[in-house]
Amino acid sequence: MSQSTEETTHFVRQGFASLNEHPDISVLIVGGGINGIGLLRELALQGIDVLLIDKSDFCSGTSAAMTRVIHGGLRYLENAELRLVRESLHERNMLLGNAPHYVKPLPTTIPIFSWTSGIIPAIRNLLGWPAKPGDRGAILIKTGLTLYDMLAGWKSPLPKHKFRLRHAALSLRPALNPGVICTATYYDARITYPERLCLELVQDAEASFSKARALNYVSLQRATGKTVVLRDELSRETCEVRPKIVVNATGAWIDLTNRELGHKSDFIGGTKGSHIVLDHPELAKATGDDMIYFVNRDGRICIFYTVGGKIIAGATDIPTKDPEAVCDEAEVDYIIEAMRQVFPSLRVDKSNVVYRFCGVRPLPRSNALTPGQVSRDHSFPVITPDNGIDFPVYSLVGGKWTTFRALSWQVADEILKVLGRPCVCDSANLSIGGGKNYPPEMSEYKDFSDERVKALIERYGTGAKDVAAYMKSGPDSLLINNNRYSRREIEFIARNERVIHLDDLILRRTLMGMLGEVSLALLEELASIISPVLQWSQKEKEAEVERTVRLLQRVHGVILAK
Numbered sequence: 001m002s003q004s005t006e007e008t009t010h011f012v013r014q015g016f017a018s019l020n021e022h023p024d025i026s027v028l029i030v031g032g033g034i035n036g037i038g039l040l041r042e043l044a045l046q047g048i049d050v051l052l053i054d055k056s057d058f059c060s061g062t063s064a065a066m067t068r069v070i071h072g073g074l075r076y077l078e079n080a081e082l083r084l085v086r087e088s089l090h091e092r093n094m095l096l097g098n099a100p101h102y103v104k105p106l107p108t109t110i111p112i113f114s115w116t117s118g119i120i121p122a123i124r125n126l127l128g129w130p131a132k133p134g135d136r137g138a139i140l141i142k143t144g145l146t147l148y149d150m151l152a153g154w155k156s157p158l159p160k161h162k163f164r165l166r167h168a169a170l171s172l173r174p175a176l177n178p179g180v181i182c183t184a185t186y187y188d189a190r191i192t193y194p195e196r197l198c199l200e201l202v203q204d205a206e207a208s209f210s211k212a213r214a215l216n217y218v219s220l221q222r223a224t225g226k227t228v229v230l231r232d233e234l235s236r237e238t239c240e241v242r243p244k245i246v247v248n249a250t251g252a253w254i255d256l257t258n259r260e261l262g263h264k265s266d267f268i269g270g271t272k273g274s275h276i277v278l279d280h281p282e283l284a285k286a287t288g289d290d291m292i293y294f295v296n297r298d299g300r301i302c303i304f305y306t307v308g309g310k311i312i313a314g315a316t317d318i319p320t321k322d323p324e325a326v327c328d329e330a331e332v333d334y335i336i337e338a339m340r341q342v343f344p345s346l347r348v349d350k351s352n353v354v355y356r357f358c359g360v361r362p363l364p365r366s367n368a369l370t371p372g373q374v375s376r377d378h379s380f381p382v383i384t385p386d387n388g389i390d391f392p393v394y395s396l397v398g399g400k401w402t403t404f405r406a407l408s409w410q411v412a413d414e415i416l417k418v419l420g421r422p423c424v425c426d427s428a429n430l431s432i433g434g435g436k437n438y439p440p441e442m443s444e445y446k447d448f449s450d451e452r453v454k455a456l457i458e459r460y461g462t463g464a465k466d467v468a469a470y471m472k473s474g475p476d477s478l479l480i481n482n483n484r485y486s487r488r489e490i491e492f493i494a495r496n497e498r499v500i501h502l503d504d505l506i507l508r509r510t511l512m513g514m515l516g517e518v519s520l521a522l523l524e525e526l527a528s529i530i531s532p533v534l535q536w537s538q539k540e541k542e543a544e545v546e547r548t549v550r551l552l553q554r555v556h557g558v559i560l561a562k
């Protein structure tokens with residue numbers, strides 16, 4: 001989740017200082033989560049001068065707290081949201097092609113414990129009569145998956161669903177709850193590095209048009225007339241810009257941001273969602289390559305699957321007004337208890353948890369019976385100039401990570417009309433970042449072992465070539481405290497990937513934090529490598545380590561031994 005930037009001063013960034021020289025911009029996007037960044041790229045491709053700011057790092061809000069699944073949303077069929085599911089499946093299929101380095105097929109298995117459950121609540125839901133969801137039986141799931149495959153279209157790159165009867169299901173997964181009557185397996189996609197994909201979208205946007213810029217650690221302060229005041233969270237300096245249009249892409253913060261922009265709004269009815277990461281080799285083995293998707297006793301869908309040898313499990317769905325909510329003990333207990341229903345013979349407890357994370361869904365305010373029934377569709381209500389503010393404000397409400405391009409395109413289309421500009425580019429089939437010219441030739445990396453090349457390609461796609469070239473151009477060695485990265489690889493990230501704080505590196509440029517690989521010694525080693533690049537003094541370096549230790553404890557439940 002987002003953090004404040006109290007301790008360190010750092011260097012003054014050129015990007016921020018230059019805003020004073022060119023204060024007039026067509027579009028200001030406030031919020032660098034996936035929705036703001038998606039729109040930045042879309043507008044840059046159309047040749048619109050646009051500035052994006054985020055008060056924290058890119059993709060550090062809800063966009064970093066996702067289940068890391070690019071999906072159609074099987075569950076939304078229960079709310080008869082066919083349009084949303086079709087759009088999401090279309091976007092999923094496009095992302096599998098446009099970002100193949102990070103978006104990969106994910107077989108998803110549902111353990112089923114009855115034939116007929118859930119039919120009556122499903123019919124009530126379809127008729128628009130409120131009904132609390134409960135267990136879903138085989139007939140209902142078969143109907144849903146058949147429809148899901150149909151909505152994915154005949155061009156879908158993923159296989160269709162299949163069922164396994166009890167004997168076959170238990171032979172494949174002997175630890176599965178023996179009460180199972182069958183399992184169903186269908187396909188969606190996993191995203192291995194959502195935070196890096198956001199960064200690549202920023203880099204692509206800036207590369208495609210010189211007047212498209214994005215700055216992390218710059219916040220919106222206030223607005224009057226034609227002017228918006230921004231603050232550099234590093235130097236504490238402020239500057240003024242004069243946008244024709246402002247897009248409020250601050251997710252769970254949308255209503256707070258509108259207030260800073262001089263308007264009162266009540267768009268968001270957020271719910272917090274938490275995940276835990278477990279180190280449990282036996283559970284990872286029992287889970288295999290599939291995501292396990294199951295119904296908890298309270299009717300909520302829960303999931304778990306393996307990432308880098310660990311297990312991600314979640315998620316909760318609890319109404320909250322706090323955009324910076326964190327995962328609490330009761331949520332950890334809830335998720336562990338839910339997992340025990342799937343593999344009851346495996347011992348899972350809190351001692352297996354190495355990391356936790358939480359985000360607040362920027363859902364539209366709603367009177368639905370349960371949070372799960374609130375639509376995950378997006379909208380972008382416009383506040384017209386009023387209250388002494390001379391520009392319109394578009395708020396990006398709701399939406400899924402998966403559908404960022406669809407939302408971005410719809411908003412960009414509207415903005416082009418307002419600015420009287422033509423549409424000159426279609427992003428539908430545009431590769432993103434290291435997804436360009438993918439897969440790369442292994443022979444391009446002669447100086448590295450196969451294992452190392454595989455790791456680099458997994459992390460950077462075809463961008464691995466630049467990383468490898470940098471690694472080769474000077475003396476290099478593996479990190480003492482994490483032998484999957486080298487010193488020059490870390491240096492490359494610090495030089496080229498907009499790292500400002502140490503936690504940007506361990507939480508968003510790499511998976512070290514999420515996979516529970518961080519120790520105090522590793523933090524000190526990383527800080528020593530990046531401090532010359534980021535011009536940190538000894539005092540700033542120590543403050544960065546301390547800040548990260550505190551953040552890991554407060555937000556992610558990680559306590560580092562001294």
Ligand SMILES: Cc1cc2nc3c(=O)[nH]c(=O)nc-3n(C[C@H](O)[C@H](O)[C@H](O)COP(=O)(O)OP(=O)(O)OC[C@H]3O[C@@H](n4cnc5c(N)ncnc54)[C@H](O)[C@@H]3O)c2cc1C
Pocket residue numbers: 002030031032033034035036053054055056057058059060061062063064065066067068069070071218219220221249250251252253257260271272273274275315316358359360361362396398399400401402403
């Ligand atoms: C638990 C959970 C699981 C999910 N799983 C999935 C999934 O698997 N697949 C999927 O498709 N979707 C998933 N989603 C939904 C998806 O993650 C969100 O809909 C999406 O990330 C919202 O992105 P956003 O850009 O609107 O908001 P955010 O990512 O929250 O971005 C808003 C940004 O605004 C910035 N900001 C706030 N105030 C200011 C200010 N004053 N000045 C400057 N910047 C500011 C914040 O720092 C933040 O970075 C999940 C959501 C949750 C909570």
